[in-house]
Amino acid sequence: MTTRILIAGFGGQGILFAGKFLAYEGLLEGRELSWLPSYGPEMRGGTANCSVILSDEPVGSPIVTNPDVLIALNLPSLDKFEGDVAQGGEVFVDSSLIERKVARADVKAHYIPATKLASDEGLSGLANMIMLGFVIKHTGVIPYENVERAMAKVVSERHKDLLDANLRAVALGYGYEG
Secondary structure, eight states: OEEEEEEEEETTSSHHHHHHHHHHHHHHTTOEEEEEEEEOTTOTTSEEEEEEEEESSOOSOSOOSSOSEEEESSHHHHHHHGGGSOTTOEEEEETTTOOSOOOOSSSEEEEEOHHHHHHHTTOTTOHHHHHHHHHHHHHOSSOGGGHHHHHHHHSOGGGGGGHHHHHHHHHHHHHOOO
């Protein structure tokens, strides 16, 4: 089984970290994978996206042109990538920042006010991880019970104080019923 994921938003929203987290969990599971970050020269505030491929077979190319899963954290990203999602794919939208609905009828759309939840729960800057928890629940792309071990590996030693907040954010997204 192969899952092609595209995470997109503004620089500074944790797009690359979210992708790195998914890729690292795939690595810990012994899966074949690819992690390909892409961001504009502005970095913070510019556009950013990250392609992740998790597979049971060798990955031939790291390029994700037709994602099975699109995670859109801002309107420009939804506008740019919605049309590329594979038929039958899933689109996850941060409804705090994106007011419009997914226009396509041949994909499954999911909405979560990730940025608002992060703010309300004192998890500012962790909308990306709330979104990932929500994605994990709806797609099963990685086993939820493995979240803690992967997070412990990707949160750097310098930021160990943020480990619990990241885990809380993933759990909040996973438990969101909206």
